[in-house]
Amino acid sequence: MEQEHIDDWARTPSPIAGTVPMDVEPDSPKPGPTDPQPDRRPHPATQNAMQQNFMDIVATRCHAGPAKDKEDTSVLAFVTFPKDYVGTACDGSQWVDTQIRMSYYALMRLNSTKITNMFRPRAQERFRRRLATELGVQELPDGVKYVLDFTPPTEGADLADLTAKLWLPKMVKLWYLAGHYSPDPVLSNPYHLFGGRRPLADSAVGAIMVMGHDDICKGQNCLTDASLWEVDSNVMGIVPDDDAQLSHVPSLRKFEDYCPIRHRVSILRVLQAINGKDLLLNSAVRMWTVAQVAIYLEVPQVVVDPVTQWLSAPPNTKFTEICPEKAFELAYALKIPSILTAAFKILVSETAVDYAKKYRSPRLPKETWVQRPRDDYGDLPSDPVEYAGRAFVEKMTTKYQLLHSDAVFDSLPIRLPEWDRLMAMKHVIERSGNGKLKLAYAKLTKGLVHVFHQCLDSIMNADGQATAIYACQDKLVETIEAQRRHYIPAKHHVPMQALYGELDNSQKALTPFFWHALSVNTDTFVQLTLRLFEGDQIQAIVHKFNELVKGMNDFEAEAQLTKIWCQRENNRRGAFNLFTFHAGLSLSIKHLTDQVLNHQDGNMFQFFVSDHLLLNLEENELKYLPIWADGLDDGSGGVFQEVIPEAEMGPSEPGPGYHTGYTVKDADTEMGGSTVGYAPTLVSKSDLGFGRLELDDATVARSVSVQQTAMGQTGGSEWGGIISDNRRRVVAAPSEMMGEDRFTEGGDGNEGEWAAAMFARPEGHQAVGQALAMYVEEPEGSATVSNEDDAMSLDEDEDDGTSTLDGFEEAEDDDVTFIL
Numbered sequence: 044m045e046q047e048h049i050d051d052w053a054r055t056p057s058p059i060a061g062t063v064p065m066d067v068e069p070d071s072p073k074p075g076p077t078d079p080q081p082d083r084r085p086h087p088a089t090q091n092a093m094q095q096n097f098m099d100i101v102a103t104r105c106h107a108g109p110a111k112d113k114e115d116t117s118v119l120a121f122v123t124f125p126k127d128y129v130g131t132a133c134d135g136s137q138w139v140d141t142q143i144r145m146s147y148y149a150l151m152r153l154n155s156t157k158i159t160n161m162f163r164p165r166a167q168e169r170f171r172r173r174l175a176t177e178l179g180v181q182e183l184p185d186g187v188k189y190v191l192d193f194t195p196p197t198e199g200a201d202l203a204d205l206t207a208k209l210w211l212p213k214m215v216k217l218w219y220l221a222g223h224y225s226p227d228p229v230l231s232n233p234y235h236l237f238g239g240r241r242p243l244a245d246s247a248v249g250a251i252m253v254m255g256h257d258d259i260c261k262g263q264n265c266l267t268d269a270s271l272w273e274v275d276s277n278v279m280g281i282v283p284d285d286d287a288q289l290s291h292v293p294s295l296r297k298f299e300d301y302c303p304i305r306h307r308v309s310i311l312r313v314l315q316a317i318n319g320k321d322l323l324l325n326s327a328v329r330m331w332t333v334a335q336v337a338i339y340l341e342v343p344q345v346v347v348d349p350v351t352q353w354l355s356a357p358p359n360t361k362f363t364e365i366c367p368e369k370a371f372e373l374a375y376a377l378k379i380p381s382i383l384t385a386a387f388k389i390l391v392s393e394t395a396v397d398y399a400k401k402y403r404s405p406r407l408p409k410e411t412w413v414q415r416p417r418d419d420y421g422d423l424p425s426d427p428v429e430y431a432g433r434a435f436v437e438k439m440t441t442k443y444q445l446l447h448s449d450a451v452f453d454s455l456p457i458r459l460p461e462w463d464r465l466m467a468m469k470h471v472i473e474r475s476g477n478g479k480l481k482l483a484y485a486k487l488t489k490g491l492v493h494v495f496h497q498c499l500d501s502i503m504n505a506d507g508q509a510t511a512i513y514a515c516q517d518k519l520v521e522t523i524e525a526q527r528r529h530y531i532p533a534k535h536h537v538p539m540q541a542l543y544g545e546l547d548n549s550q551k552a553l554t555p556f557f558w559h560a561l562s563v564n565t566d567t568f569v570q571l572t573l574r575l576f577e578g579d580q581i582q583a584i585v586h587k588f589n590e591l592v593k594g595m596n597d598f599e600a601e602a603q604l605t606k607i608w609c610q611r612e613n614n615r616r617g618a619f620n621l622f623t624f625h626a627g628l629s630l631s632i633k634h635l636t637d638q639v640l641n642h643q644d645g646n647m648f649q650f651f652v653s654d655h656l657l658l659n660l661e662e663n664e665l666k667y668l669p670i671w672a673d674g675l676d677d678g679s680g681g682v683f684q685e686v687i688p689e690a691e692m693g694p695s696e697p698g699p700g701y702h703t704g705y706t707v708k709d710a711d712t713e714m715g716g717s718t719v720g721y722a723p724t725l726v727s728k729s730d731l732g733f734g735r736l737e738l739d740d741a742t743v744a745r746s747v748s749v750q751q752t753a754m755g756q757t758g759g760s761e762w763g764g765i766i767s768d769n770r771r772r773v774v775a776a777p778s779e780m781m782g783e784d785r786f787t788e789g790g791d792g793n794e795g796e797w798a799a800a801m802f803a804r805p806e807g808h809q810a811v812g813q814a815l816a817m818y819v820e821e822p823e824g825s826a827t828v829s830n831e832d833d834a835m836s837l838d839e840d841e842d843d844g845t846s847t848l849d850g851f852e853e854a855e856d857d858d859v860t861f862i863l
Contacts, residue, residue, distance in 0.1 A: 085269030092250035092325065097266050099255075099323045100134050103311055106143045116144040117188040120314055122307050123177050130259035130304065133266055138258065138304060140178055143314050147189060150317065155341035161191045193310050193340075195303065206301050208335045211328060212418060214281075214366040216298050218327035221361065222253035223278040227525035229518070230651065243358040244651045247274050252359045255325035258308040262295035271295070281365065282532045298328060309336045313345060322349045327362065330354075334373055343377045354382050360648045364389060365530045368420035371428075375421065380672040384665070385648065387428065387672075390420070391664060392553070392656040394432040399440070399549045412542060412550070413655050414531050425683040427667035427676065434664050436553065439657070442639065443552035446499055449492055456638065457631035461624040462491075468618075483588040487619065490584050495628075502560050503548055519559070519654070526652035539655075555640055555657050562636035585621045592618040 085093070121142045131137050150158055160166060170190040174180045183190070196202045230244040250272040256265070265271055271293060299305075309332040316322040322345075324330040330353050337346040354363060354370065363370040367386040374383035393411045397403060410416055420428070445454050452462045465488065472484050523539055543556060551557045642658035650658070666682055668674025676682045 086273065089250045089254075089269050089272050092254045092272060093266060093269065095251060095323060096133065096255055096325060099325070100132055102320065103308065103315070104136075106141055106315075115146045115148055117147045117186055118145040118150060118191060119143075119174075119184065119187045119189070120145050120191045120193055121174060121178060122192075122310055122314075123173075123194045124307055125303060128259075128304055130261070132258055133256075133260045133262075138308060141311055142178070142180075143311070143318070144184075144187075145191075145314065145318060150191075153317070153342045153344070157339075157341050158191070162189055193314065195306055195310070205306070205339060208339060209306055209332055210300050211298060211331060212366070212369050213283075213416075214362075214369065214418070215327045215331045216300075217281055217283065218362060219253045219256065219296055220278055220281045221248035221359070222250055222272060223247065223275040224281055224529070225274045225276075225278075226529065229522055229525050241649060241651060246358055248359050248361070251325055252353065252356060253326055255323075255329050256295050257298050257302060257328060258305045259299075259302060260295055261297065262293065265295055279533055280528050281530055305332055306336070309333045313337050313340065313342065316345045316349075317342065322346060324349050324353045331369075331373075334377060338376045347377050347379060350377060351379050351382065354379070355648050357648065358651060360385075361529065361651050363648075364650060364652045365415070366418060368418035372419075372421040375423075375669075378669075378671055381648065383672045384668065385650075386420075387431070387665075387668060388642070388658045388660050389653060389656060390428045391431045391435055391660060392658055394428055395435040395439070395657075396546070396550050396553045398432050399436050399547075399553050401547055401549070412546065413527060413539070414535065414537060414542070415527075416530070425680055427674075430683055431660070431664040431667045434667075435660065436549075438661070438663065439553050439639075440549060442635070443549070447496055451492065451495065452628075455628075455631040456634050457627070459624065459627040459631060461620060461627055465619055477591070480588075480591045483584070483591050486579075487584050487588045490579075490581055491624070494581055499561075502564060503551060503557055523655050526654060529652055553657060554655065556655075558636045558639045558657075562633055562640065582621060585619055589618045 084090075119142055121140065123140045124138050128137075161170070167190060170192040171183075173192050173194075174190050195205055225247050226245045228245045230241060231246075232240050254272045256262075262271070305328070309329070312322060312329075312333055313336050322333065324333065330350060334343075334346055334350050337343050350373070353359065354374075363382060363386050367389040370382055371386035371390060373379075374386060393415070394407060396412050397407050407417065445451060448454065452459055453466075468484065472480055475481075520539055527536070527539070543551070543554070546554070639657065639659055642660075665673065666675040669676050669678075674682070
């Protein structure tokens with residue numbers, strides 16, 4: 044019945060004056076056979092989009108019950124419209140207050156807290172009063188048990204929050220231009236880093252994706268005039284219209300940032316989608332508004348499929364590339380893995396270039412390095428783009444530094460057999476005693492590395508007079524410039540070569556231009572034979588080295604070298620082959636650049652306008668994505684935390700403090716004592732002073748810092764050749780005394796030392812000394828001071844972090860027992 048009703052609407056004249064439905068031909072004189080006229084009929088795809096737009100308006104005005112569970116229509120949902128608004132829909136009629144019958148079970152299955160709360164008794168009372176006062180419904184229709192009011196609030200914090208969410212981003216308002224803008228044909232068959240054609244890359248976005256506009260239509264013929272939806276040569280990009288004289292923005296495309304009518308109609312579309320009706324998203328404005336309404340109502344699953352289809356349909360995928368921030372924000376809220384990952388890769392690659400700059404401001408620039416305007420992608424507890432961007436900088440910087448290291452030929456992804464044989468000769472040549480051969484070998488190995496770095500610098504062009512982008516073919520530059528024209532106004536456009544020239548070397552390593560130039564110019568390494576090192580050409584250095592090897596008189600060394608080189612050839616003639624080395628080097632460099640440049644992903648749509656970016660993110664960067672997007676972020680924030688180093692001896696104190704079991708080297712020694720240092724701990728010194736704690740027991744390593752005892756004595760018992768008297772050392776109780784309440788100064792082992800330490804006057808920095816002052820009365824005569832420096836008061840001593848507190852203190856009556 045519903046479809047029949049829609050068909051009746053389509054067969055009747057349109058409410059807009061002077062218009063007719065799509066399937067009705069206007070009455071007009073037909074041209075005669077001698078009076079030919081140009082064919083002005085719209086493209087079939089445009090005509091279909093116009094009809095779909097009209098049918099969607101008709102369908103939105105129809106409010107049938109749910110497609111499933113028709114017997115369950117116990118819920119009456121309603122939306123009211125402002126009574127004083129001016130404007131109509133595309134069909135010439137105003138939107139009116141609407142009631143929709145819905146399924147209670149379908150609504151509850153959505154698991155929306157907002158909708159569930161609407162079924163509470165107090166909310167039901169409030170909704171019934173509104174239904175009576177605003178819609179005049181005094182008695183509920185048959186079968187209705189619940190009433191839900193989906194009308195947006197007209198004031199308060201909720202309205203402010205909704206307005207902010209539904210406020211149209213700039214690119215969303217401009218995206219209709221994607222249907223008018225015809226990109227450069229070079230994009231369909233570009234100089235592509237990965238080869239192959241890109242179907243639809245040079246096509247305008249179809250009208251079915253962008254022709255829909257606001258639900259308050261400011262036009263008079265949007266349903267019949269096909270020229271409003273077709274390609275326009277005056278449109279130079281998806282950019283703001285800055286020239287009023289050549290305006291290409293029709294009145295119907297001048298959207299309000301927030302429209303209460305658009306808001307309410309989008310609610311109707313979401314409710315109808317819950318009822319099972321298809322959701323037509325034929326514009327960025329509608330897509331954004333409907334998605335935000337579903338997110339606010341906590342029913343994102345209702346719109347996930349149509350939003351994903353809109354974002355993933357080529358060439359409309361350019362929306363994600365040109366405005367990745369909003370695509371990221373939307374995909375994060377709706378949980379769309381493919382869109383989220385694509386936008387994430389773009390944002391990470393762009394921000395990494397900014398992070399790699401040697402001197403930069405704390406905030407990111409308003410534009411990326413290729414002049415793409417930045418937008419906001421929402422507030423997150425931890426910014427995954429920032430973390431991944433810094434990890435990406437570290438990865439690519441490491442790759443670049445590898446190429447500039449002295450061990451470059453040992454670290455390439457594919458081994459260089461010629462270089463490996465040269466390295467195998469080193470020990471033979473050094474033991475041969477041939478001084479000239481040693482010098483020639485050293486000069487050859489150093490020279491090869493040196494001239495390779497010279498080749499890299501010529502490609503990177505550290506002097507700035509030419510750039511690596513010139514090493515690429517001109518068509519690559521042409522392709523990227525055509526891509527940039529999508530979103531950069533002509534009067535603000537800066538040539539790509541100039542922008543690239545402003546980057547420093549670390550930033551250039553984060554773009555594909557250096558790596559692509561390195562890949563396509565491996566023949567540059569042939570120049571190794573012509574480059575100079577210490578005044579000689581590499582080719583001459585190789586020749587001299589081979590002659591010296593050939594003229595060796597050491598039979599044993601000669602036999603060993605022959606054994607090394609016979610793996611390649613059965614004689615020593617030409618011990619090192621420069622051209623074989625070059626061939627292996629070119630192959631390995633090509634493999635490395637392919638790893639960097641190749642970012643193909645079978646689960647992701649093809650990129651059309653992002654050839655200026657490195658998108659080779661790996662697990663170390665992608666781990667910051669949520670788990671549902673194949674990342675490792677489970678919502679706990681753990682993926683953003685530093686890994687705690689392994690603690691061999693466990694926690695050093697209550698809380699997050701850990702130590703690794705290694706003490707910090709004690710630089711202060713007294714009485715000429717020696718100190719043996721250990722590897723420092725990997726965490727900072729404890730506030731309680733445990734960072735320099737040293738233990739002493741028959742089963743614990745002895746402290747090796749020799750100092751005076753707390754009694755001021757210079758002597759002491761010697762244990763294993765190490766003097767055990769140490770102010771910073773804790774003396775453990777003998778095992779046989781641990782269970783006793785009292786003990787004497789006598790005894791074997793370290794019992795005497797224990798007793799001496801027990802009644803020693805605590806140092807001023809020791810908290811235990813201050814704590815026990817009220818319990819332990821100092822023995823008479825035990826405060827003898829050996830020098831004036833030790834006579835300082837406790838209040839004047841500074842805590843040096845070497846407290847000997849290690850255990851518990853138990854006070855029982857007048858006795859004090861130390862448990863260590």
